[in-house]
Amino acid sequence: MKETLVFMGGVVVLLAGGGLVLTTSPWQAQVEQPIAFNHAKHSPILACTSCHSGVEVGVAATIPQADKCMVCHQAPVSSSPEAAKVKVFAEQGRQIPWVRLFDLRDDLIFAHKPHIQKGLACQTCHGDIGSMARITQGFGTEGVNGLRGRELMARCFSCHQARGVSTDCVTCHK
């Protein structure tokens, strides 16, 4: 009987430990950006495409550089210390070393342009990112909305199928 208990205990410890490791894996952690940009503050005023202008023309959404920020922040619209940081970047002409949050596995092909052109809302894939003060959990450094691998593919696939877009593997896989 004792042996059984030891064995069961072991199993429990193992499962708990594994779960702990999984739930606290690095891709769930907060991301430290050079400037703590607050999406929630900006989204009521600006459209996503105002800053991420790449979505309409190309592959990458593009993350704005300081000069774009300065279009508004030239005037003292904010007293936030983060806004001050932007100014510093702009004045020194340095690039803001944004940490990229959304990245696809490198065997995948994805371009924003055709998806935006088809009228897909940013939220469909990126969730309610606009209302977040800081992007934290659920957003992987790889994948979209924390979806990766098969889940992500299933999502792409169902949408493509529903809209009659090609579901040929080589459409999305390099």
Add this chain to the structure above:
Amino acid sequence: MTRWGMVIDLDKCAACQACVVACRAENNVAFAGEEEAAKGRAIFWMQLLPVAEGEYPRMKISFIPVPCMHCDNPPCVKVCPVNATYKNEEGLVGQIYTRCIGCRLCTVACPYTVRFFNWYDPQWPTEMASSLNPEVYVRPRGIVEKCSFCVQRIRRAKETAKAEGREIRDGEVQTACAQTCPGHAIYFGDLDDPNSTVSRLAHSGRAFRLMEDLGTEPKVYYLASGEWDVFKHPDEEAISRRRLSERRKQL
């Protein structure tokens, strides 16, 4: 529907292997190195094979460039356990690298032996890694790869055509091998379009395919090399001599 196919004119092929290198450069195929190559582990999506026959001095080597045949009835697709290789609507036999489990049943099933396995991770010196084609995935070890008919170029041509609101033109898509072939011996295009170059050449009397008896229906056609009229009748020779001066005047 488009059905991509290739025609290789062996009469024009100069056996230079530009196709081989162009393919490797375009598709991020790493070189294997001396030891690995000696073991037969070098990867060539396009390969020049010498077929030697005869003995000195009556010897003959014929060279055939061999890419993946993109069979209409591909033996590799039949046996893949995980759908990592498949035939798409346009007849391309695609390989989905992230799906492949590396069982190599497709490689042994392929009668043309044109499927390759990554025995190791590709070894690029850092300097050379910077010249990799960003449009093509760099395959890690343990999976099977093969000629894709430069699917990235097809994709690109489609986007162009779509953006310009037209169909893809014949000859617009060129695989890396076809584009570089100094002998202009490789043609690529739509076999289903009766007016395309490839479909016309594929219907030529010189056209043949490798191992047609296996019923794999390859979409790579070869045009046999011709022969100069060696066996001239003596009378003909006399006639040709008499005509010689006339022909000279015409020139």
Add this chain to the structure above:
Amino acid sequence: MRVSRRRFLGLAGAAAGAAVGATFPQALLGDMPPAQAAEEFLPLVKGERQVSSTCALCDARCSIVARVVDGRVVKLEGNILAPHNLGRLCPKGQAGLQVLYDPDRLRWPMRRVGPRGSGKWERVSWPQALTQVSEQLGELRARGLAHTVVFQVGNGSHFVEGLIGRFMTAYGSPNLVHQHHLGAAATTLANYFSQGVRDFVSYDLAHDNYVLSFGASFMEAWRHTVETQRLLGEMRRGRPGLRAKIVQIDPRYSVSASKADEWIPIHPGSDGALALALAHVIIAEELYDQDFVRAHTFGFEDWRDKGGLAHLGFKTLVLRDYAPARVERLTGIPAATITKLAREFATNPPAVAISGRGGESQTNGLYNRLAIHCLNALVGSFDQPGGILTESMPPFTPWQPPVLDATARAGGEQPRLDGAGSLQLPFATDTSQALPEAILRGEPYSPQAMFFYYSNPLFSRPQAQLHREALEKIPLTVSFSPFMDETTAQSDLVLPDALYLERWDVETPPCSDGCAILGLRQPVVAPLYDVASTGEVMVRLAHEMGGTIGESFPWGSYLEALQESCAGVFLAKRGTLQFPTWEEFWRELKAQGIWWDAPPLPPAGGPKFATPSGKFEFYSQALEMGLREALARSGAAGSQGVERYLESLGVQARGDEAFLPHYEPGLRAGEEREYPLTLVTFKTMTGSGSRMANVPFMLEIYGPHVRKKWQSWVEINPETARRLGVRDGEQVWVESLVGRIKAVAKLYEGAMPEVVNMPYGFGHREGGRWSRGRGANPNELLPNIYSPLGGNSSWSGTRVKVYRA
């Protein structure tokens, strides 16, 4: 000609359309590395560009387009606007990326710190390096030793070579030594003696019905290989109902032979005899073009000169000495085959006889080539479709002559160190292979400094060992090589050249239909390392030296010099680029990467030749006059003198025969008893000198005909191998009088029983990680013998023996 021009233009138009279309969708593809998350990042604008340039990996100089993504070259393609390569590239060109991104490139100027060859270097800055060179050169000049500076150049860049030559002239040294006369001297010299063109000629193969190739590896390593490969297709499939016959006459079954309709193995070096036997049949059966021979040739029939002296005609000589049956044993080709070939050749016009390494790269290459070229005259293949055409050049602005001071003039009048043009080498212009003996002897003087630009004599010359010894005697050696090679390793100073994808240049590629082509080379990427274009270095060095040398370089930079040359093309307002302003012209030239113009129409009334007689000369008056002039310069004269002179030059024929095409056996070193086999060295499509030695893509496909890769091999006939007790794949020694090397035996049915073949490109003692210590260098087996008449080295006539290692 017109048809082909229209075709080119049509293609060019289509290509321009395609190029515009092709750039657009690039915006949709590719991905962005996080580091470059710049605002408005558009691959279309910033990430991906197509840059036109010119390849430099062989002499064909194909026009290329580089696909550049994020400042990295990711693919090279042929430029479809180019008339010579028509958008195509050979495997070497395709592997150019591995040349550019070679991890073993030299990255900055280096000065030797240990003893020579110890591999100990220190990095120096460019100003430091230039100062050192200019100071040392200045000192030599001040000591009156300007003429003892030798600059050895290879096939790097004609334009930079021009600048180097200019520098040498202004500096005061006659010793700009080019290496092209190692093997090709016979070709250009024979063209000069017979046709009056001291250059290569173009063959309009596209329209030929019959091609006789005397050892020309026209599918692998001939003049413009990429174009020739296209012409193969033209000959085969370009004309409905017509299919040219190609006959390859070569000791070895090469890839070219595999593409020919017939392979005729011939004893190495006896090509001239075969050509004359063919002429015998053609003349005896009166199959030759009598109109052409009568109107446009000189010395066919017996003739009398102005003094009334009777001379031997070509016809008489050939009919007397070269009956197929007499040549049979010499060439190893049955008389019946010779007769058949002759009849086919003469009765299938347009026909052309071409020659290459096999026929010419012998010490008797000059006469071989003369004999082969005569076949073209017999069938009248000049200045007509399918015939021999003269190459033309773009109308560059000629430079002002360099400014010379007294030192420069005095130095320039000194004899050349390599003896080219002297009594011993009357017709040679450059004989770099003569340098080591001259240096070791110290005659006529000891060189004090030696520069190497695209030249690696310690690897690429016959008996390379000699050059190593000679180099030790020179106080200062400087290499401009972008790679560590044998010569560079022995240098005192290394000034690494920028690679062809990193620098400016203009090239004048050859073209089969005689087009004038200007290929612009522009930097596709900024230099990856602290390297500089040698052209730029020469301009800076001249400025640094100052004085008349500096004055001779009136340009602010290398690019200015280049633009000045191109201005002539702009001003000529012809060819593909005609613009009202220079800016537009230059922009378009950069965009297209190429300018070309159709060749002038053939002269009315048949071809004109720049020979003394104005005709194609069977009997070469230029050769005779040249010899007499050389004699006269040296003070001796008279016909007796000519006879003796011929003897001293090693010509066996006497009298008129010496000036007519005839067969002379080539020089061989070693006894046949001890060295029973003949070594034929060959080049493959995949190798191109030291600059391609360290390219893994090439090494992995090196010899497709024998499935060899990554190692050198020696092709042996299976019968011979059985006699020698050598099995396939075994290591064997190949030994000649001057050395022995180890290689893997490859039993090959395409090798003649008495001949073994070895490829070039392996056996580097220095170099990158893939080239160094790989395989064996057959040059180490070749004795440094060359023809005194033209300076032609022997590449396929070395006696060797082979035995198991």
Add this chain to the structure above:
Amino acid sequence: MRRLPQEEADSVLFRPLMRSSWRFYVAVLILGSMVAWAGFAWLYQLTQGLGATGLNRPVYWGIYITNFIFFIGISHAGTLISAILRVAHAGWRRPITRSAEAITVFALMVGPINIIFDLGRPDRLLNVFIFGRYQSPLLWDVLAITTYFTGSILYLYLPLIPDIAMARDRVRPGHWKHLLFTLLALGWRGTELQKKRLHRAIGIMSVIIIPIAVSVHTVVSWVLAMTVQPMWHSAIFGPYFVVGAIFSGIATLLIAMAVLRKMLHLEDYLKPDHFNKLGLLLLVMTLLWLYFTFSEYLTTFYGNAPDELSVFYSKWHGEFAWLFWTMVVVTFIIPFFILAIPRTRTITGVVIASILINIGMWIERYTIVVPTLTRPRLPYDIGVYLPTWVELSITLGEFAGLALLYVLFTRLFPIVSLWEIKEGEEEEREKAQRVLAEPKPEGKLAALRRIVSG
């Protein structure tokens, strides 16, 4: 024949369960370290990639696949043979069924692992289940082998229950083995109902397991036969493989029996007659094997297809000839004579034949897998294949692993089905009594005797 008292006989069977000799520990140590070394080799292969093997192009498959086919073949030892014998009511089967069934289960544990060794991306193994494509012969394999494995375990387990119960009753309570046996005995008390149900279950299983077993090796052969490769694409590959499997299975069983007999002193259970009978079966199989091999090669030879002949000749007189002819000698010629001559069909003789047959059958698998791949249809370089230390270590480890599992099994469970033997004896006794009780009709001899004497 001397009969041991029942108790004594049983103790022989249960002794290994209770006490382990030093020989056991030595065996476990040696086998265990071989397995561990193989584990290290696999780890090395995982870190290096499959480049650590001698595989190449065109020889994409080597001894992993050979081992796979071989071990799956061996697995037919058991279940199939015991099932056939059970269905056929062959009474002499009783002492050997257990050891045969155990071989099946363990060979089925070892065999399919080879596929994992052979995979380029074992980390993606689950893709087979997630994205499985039922048109692929490999999927049929997965299906057939898992079914067979499950069935075999069940088939091993069912007849084990009464014996486990017996063992349970012999182990003192509180010992971990007691717990284990209690759990596994599923409350067996040997009631009539239980016995009836067990008999029924075993009967059903033995009928079901036969087609499954046949299907497994057929499907294994189809992995090769479904391609168009020369000398693989053969219609008789299914039965050919099944015959080969039963053949090598019986041979393995014989070896195992001999070892058990010696090591566990089971001379009273595994009698020479068993070896004799199985030896005869082996003789039949070697003839059958020859018949199939002959048909296969003769068809190829007469077919005269160049691709096929190229492979054929590589085995006939090419670089694989030494293997091929070794195979013919050790799988047919020598065993045939040993087994056909009654005087040599002794235990030793049969075991020698079995060992040779197993070597030969491994070679047979090798010469089926490899030569075909060395002869691609297009003129590539002819393939050469030499396994590296990694592959050899793993192969040895597999054999060691099989032996280890077997040794461990004998320490936990009685390797002879005790209750079946008892039942058999009871049946015999009943039959005898029944015969004795019946009034005997007078025989001719008795009548004669009566007449003579009278």
